[in-house]
Amino acid sequence: MPRPASGAPPGRPPRTSRADVLAAASELIDRDGWQNLTIRRLASQIGTSPATVYYHVRDKDDLLIQLLNGYAEQLPRPEFPDAPRQRVISTAIFIHDVLAARPWIAEILTADDLLGVSALWMVETIVAAAIECGCEPEQAALLYRHIWYYTVGEILVRASRSRRQTQRQQRSYRDEVFEGLDPTEFPRLSALSGQWPTLTGKDTYSDGLRALVDGLLPPPGQQPHAVTQ
Amino acid sequence: MPRPASGAPPGRPPRTSRADVLAAASELIDRDGWQNLTIRRLASQIGTSPATVYYHVRDKDDLLIQLLNGYAEQLPRPEFPDAPRQRVISTAIFIHDVLAARPWIAEILTADDLLGVSALWMVETIVAAAIECGCEPEQAALLYRHIWYYTVGEILVRASRSRRQTQRQQRSYRDEVFEGLDPTEFPRLSALSGQWPTLTGKDTYSDGLRALVDGLLPPPGQQPHAVTQ
DNA sequence: ACCTGAACACCGTTCAAGT
DNA sequence: ACCTGAACACCGTTCAAGT
Numbered sequence: 001m002p003r004p005a006s007g008a009p010p011g012r013p014p015r016t017s018r019a020d021v022l023a024a025a026s027e028l029i030d031r032d033g034w035q036n037l038t039i040r041r042l043a044s045q046i047g048t049s050p051a052t053v054y055y056h057v058r059d060k061d062d063l064l065i066q067l068l069n070g071y072a073e074q075l076p077r078p079e080f081p082d083a084p085r086q087r088v089i090s091t092a093i094f095i096h097d098v099l100a101a102r103p104w105i106a107e108i109l110t111a112d113d114l115l116g117v118s119a120l121w122m123v124e125t126i127v128a129a130a131i132e133c134g135c136e137p138e139q140a141a142l143l144y145r146h147i148w149y150y151t152v153g154e155i156l157v158r159a160s161r162s163r164r165q166t167q168r169q170q171r172s173y174r175d176e177v178f179e180g181l182d183p184t185e186f187p188r189l190s191a192l193s194g195q196w197p198t199l200t201g202k203d204t205y206s207d208g209l210r211a212l213v214d215g216l217l218p219p220p221g222q223q224p225h226a227v228t229q
Numbered sequence: 230m231p232r233p234a235s236g237a238p239p240g241r242p243p244r245t246s247r248a249d250v251l252a253a254a255s256e257l258i259d260r261d262g263w264q265n266l267t268i269r270r271l272a273s274q275i276g277t278s279p280a281t282v283y284y285h286v287r288d289k290d291d292l293l294i295q296l297l298n299g300y301a302e303q304l305p306r307p308e309f310p311d312a313p314r315q316r317v318i319s320t321a322i323f324i325h326d327v328l329a330a331r332p333w334i335a336e337i338l339t340a341d342d343l344l345g346v347s348a349l350w351m352v353e354t355i356v357a358a359a360i361e362c363g364c365e366p367e368q369a370a371l372l373y374r375h376i377w378y379y380t381v382g383e384i385l386v387r388a389s390r391s392r393r394q395t396q397r398q399q400r401s402y403r404d405e406v407f408e409g410l411d412p413t414e415f416p417r418l419s420a421l422s423g424q425w426p427t428l429t430g431k432d433t434y435s436d437g438l439r440a441l442v443d444g445l446l447p448p449p450g451q452q453p454h455a456v457t458q
Numbered sequence: 459a460c461c462t463g464a465a466c467a468c469c470g471t472t473c474a475a476g477t
Numbered sequence: 478a479c480c481t482g483a484a485c486a487c488c489g490t491t492c493a494a495g496t
Contacts, residue, residue, distance in 0.1 A: 012459055012495095014460060014461090016460085039489060039490085048461075050462095050489080051491080052462075059490075124414075127417045127418060137420060137421050138424060141421050141424070142431070149382035149383040149386055150382055150437070153383070156339050156381065156382070157339050177349070181349075187353075189349065189352060192367070192370050195370070196370070207371075207375070208378065208445070211443070212444065213440075214440070215443050215444050216436070216440045241477055241479040242478085242479080244479080268470060269468085269470080278481050278482075280473085281479080284478095289471095
């Protein structure tokens with residue numbers, strides 16, 4: 001009787017779900033970094049064979065994209081300020097903080113300068129706010145792109161710096177370079193050499209963001225663009 | 230006679246030099262992308278065994294670092310403008326263009342937010358110019374860091390976008406997303422959807438750079454800082 | 459329907475041994 | 478001094494076969 005009564009689906013009952021695979025992957029990435037996620041490790045983590053992973057997932061890229069979309073869907077959607085310029089800033093900072101929590105997302109994401117379908121509302125928010133600030137739609141899109149460049153750069157630089165710091169010793173390559181600095185050739189840099197560690201620690205993301213936005217938005221006092229419809 | 234006359238060095242004569250290894254590596258990267266550079270491919274390219282590569286180079290990381298330093302040393306050192314603000318801009322654009330020519334350098338480099346010893350003069354130039362603009366040394370260093378974030382972001386985003394474009398078909402993931410866009414949920418984005426390809430092509434690096442610099446430099450008209458010595 | 463072992467075609471790296 | 482074959486411990490991915 002291969003089909004007993006009804007409701008019981010035919011075939012071998014599943015022991016692993018796509019969700020299991022994704023959950024395990026997320027756990028492994030958070031623990032060991034995404035560079036160290038391999039299909040084989042993932043399989044052994046959930047106690048199955050590598051080939052089983054391929055039953056649930058097309059390939060490694062597909063796995064990562066599915067993970068990303070999962071995160072994006074779980075994201076809270078805070079209320080952003082009414083004032084449009086401030087809304088641009090707040091949304092960008094929100095994106096930044098999301099990425100800062102899992103920098104590897106940025107490393108995967110760099111490619112398409114938007115954040116996947118389920119994160120698109122953030123782009124919409126920024127572009128809409130920029131238009132309210134008086135931007136032409138095209139300017140608004142370019143503003144978003146500038147913000148994305150700056151944000152992704154910040155995240156990636158910080159991420160790979162801290163990666164190096166954990167794997168190698170405390171003293172980074174940069175420390176070495178700064179110690180051997182010739183004060184004649186590099187007067188400003190060697191004067192600063194003592195302060196680099198402090199500077200590195202400082203979070204100045206929002207300073208740069210504000211500068212970028214202020215410089216790219218039309219001067220305030222303009223009438224909002226296309227607000228009548 | 231293991232040591233005939235003099236001058237002839239002892240031991241087996243070399244058939245491969247460190248320089249050969251680096252040259253071949255550079256060629257392979259330019260041709261196939263740095264993601265596809267493997268020690269084994271490199272070895273077969275110069276007609277030797279993988280183990281030989283390890284005679285000339287400590288490991289793969291070391292190989293890449295040596296390559297980078299090689300490039301940096303060959304870089305031209307253009308005359309930059311006298312006006313300090315303009316000098317900040319020009320140097321940053323110079324860095325940007327160097328990286329744009331070989332984006333993989335940025336991917337390797339992200340880690341230490343400076344460009345290796347032989348490229349440090351660029352950092353010195355920017356920091357010095359910023360100080361002349363009236364920055365405190367610390368502000369100047371932070372300005373450089375902002376510029377670096379923005380520049381590296383621009384390069385990396387563009388690089389991985391064009392990589393995806395070449396490997397997959399013409400139609401990118403982004404195109405798909407934009408076509409299925411719900412105009413109710415994303416009014417601004419769907420209005421823009423036709424223009425994205427054009428926008429993607431536009432090079433707006435220097436616009437963002439200027440905004441960043443203008444926003445972070447003290448307002449012009451200040452006396453240059455510490456110009457007396 | 460779901461899972462698997464075994465294989466394919468790769469990696470980076472080491473090391474004893476050869477010239 | 479320089480080079481090498483062979484091995485180690487890995488990869489991602491496929492596929493015929495099993496339950």
